[in-house]
Amino acid sequence: MTQYAAHSTPHSVLVGVCYTRPNLQQVEKPLTESNPAIETHDLVKNYDKVEALCGIDLSVGVGEMFALLGPNGAGKTTLFSILATLRKPTGGSAKVLGRDVVHERPAVRRHMGIVFQEPALEQKLSVRDNLLLMGLFYGLGIKAGRARTADILENLGLTDIAARQTQKLSGGQKRRLELARSMVPNPDILFLDEATLGLDVDARRNFWAQVRQFVRSGRTVFFTTHYMEEAEVADRIALIDKGRIIALGTPQELKQRIGGGVILLTTEDDARAFAWLTEQGYKPEKSERGILLVSAEPAAVLPKLLTTMPVKPLRAEVHEPSLEDVFLTLTGKTLDGGEANPAKPAFTIGAAP
Numbered sequence: 642m643t644q645y646a647a648h649s650t651p652h653s654v655l656v657g658v659c660y661t662r663p664n665l666q667q668v669e670k671p672l673t674e675s676n677p678a679i680e681t682h683d684l685v686k687n688y689d690k691v692e693a694l695c696g697i698d699l700s701v702g703v704g705e706m707f708a709l710l711g712p713n714g715a716g717k718t719t720l721f722s723i724l725a726t727l728r729k730p731t732g733g734s735a736k737v738l739g740r741d742v743v744h745e746r747p748a749v750r751r752h753m754g755i756v757f758q759e760p761a762l763e764q765k766l767s768v769r770d771n772l773l774l775m776g777l778f779y780g781l782g783i784k785a786g787r788a789r790t791a792d793i794l795e796n797l798g799l800t801d802i803a804a805r806q807t808q809k810l811s812g813g814q815k816r817r818l819e820l821a822r823s824m825v826p827n828p829d830i831l832f833l834d835e836a837t838l839g840l841d842v843d844a845r846r847n848f849w850a851q852v853r854q855f856v857r858s859g860r861t862v863f864f865t866t867h868y869m870e871e872a873e874v875a876d877r878i879a880l881i882d883k884g885r886i887i888a889l890g891t892p893q894e895l896k897q898r899i900g901g902g903v904i905l906l907t908t909e910d911d912a913r914a915f916a917w918l919t920e921q922g923y924k925p926e927k928s929e930r931g932i933l934l935v936s937a938e939p940a941a942v943l944p945k946l947l948t949t950m951p952v953k954p955l956r957a958e959v960h961e962p963s964l965e966d967v968f969l970t971l972t973g974k975t976l977d978g979g980e981a982n983p984a985k986p987a988f989t990i991g992a993a994p
């Protein structure tokens with residue numbers, strides 16, 4: 642990791658939370674590949690009577706892109722904040738790159754970059770000056786700060802808009818600048834909390850392509866999201882609900898947990914169809930898109946259903962399980978947000994609703 646000469650600056654609130662400036666000059670025990678990038682044991686966080694995290698055990702490898710996927714209120718920001726040393730756990734322990742997030746907080750901070758859900762940019766400053774300011778905050782000095790800024794602008798394809806005032810950027814450009822800002826300390830691990838909230842699909846794709854580039858250099862990313870298609874870019878995903886990890890694996894592994902495929906039905910009377918399916922021994926789930934049925938052999942089961950069901954079907958489709966389906970079958974509810982796109986059907990019968 643690059644080392645920088647440090648200047649002493651006072652405490653700062655630059656990153657939107659009370660934050661002590663990490664001293665980049667210090668060199669402590671070296672990072673070793675044998676340490677997981679993140680390791681938590683029975684991590685608990687209570688806010689008064691709210692149990693936000695109920696015993697999280699997690700291990701994330703160095704060089705991994707790891708997603709925490711769950712609905713609003715699941716505990717994502719809480720876990721993110723504890724790992725990024727911004728909140729203290731009520732119980733249990735967590736290490737980031739071998740350092741304890743409570744007892745070795747400055748050491749963790751020296752190695753991390755962070756992107757918040759809320760904007761943390763200086764709106765009146767140019768793109769370039771936002772990065773330079775961050776460099777000064779990290780004690781780089783003007784010369785080193787300028788060099789670092791130029792590097793990052795180039796790496797993230799922001800050189801063309803470097804002189805533009807931040808408040809005049811598009812939503813996607815602002816988020817890319819947030820990402821650029823998190824790169825200023827040359828971090829070994831990046832923490833991102835719902836970093837693309839509100840962006841359109843193209844802007845999100847672009848954003849994650851750049852995060853991928855960071856991972857390609859052997860560094861680690863931990864991000865939270867409630868968009869299932871966003872979590873798909875991760876190497877592994879932990880599904881979180883009500884403060885608990887309910888499933889963990891690669892996107893493919895998680896989908897394979899369902900086995901077979903998913904049948905999605907809409908009928909003239911979904912309530913009656915649901916009751917009938919239950920009577921027949923199926924395990925239907927209600928979703929915003931209709932009645933959902935997990936089946937080992939959907940292509941064989943669907944025609945049988947369509948001919949025997951006492952309710953007129955309006956539309957039927959079969960698709961590969963999506964992460965949304967995985968979440969639904971584990972929790973009986975959707976990932977909320979409504980924006981999660983349903984998987985493309987393998988085939989469809991009937992008119993689009």
Ligand SMILES: Nc1ncnc2c1ncn2[C@@H]1O[C@H](COP(=O)(O)OP(=O)(O)O)[C@@H](O)[C@H]1O
Pocket residue numbers: 688689691692693711712713714715716717718719720
């Ligand atoms: N500062 C706080 N004080 C009290 N309750 C909180 C606070 N922050 C979060 N919570 C509660 O903890 C739970 C988890 O919240 P959070 O970690 O923000 O979830 P997510 O990021 O997945 O939406 C929710 O029930 C939320 O209302």
Ligand SMILES: [Mg+2]
Pocket residue numbers: 717718719835
């Ligand atoms: Mg959150």
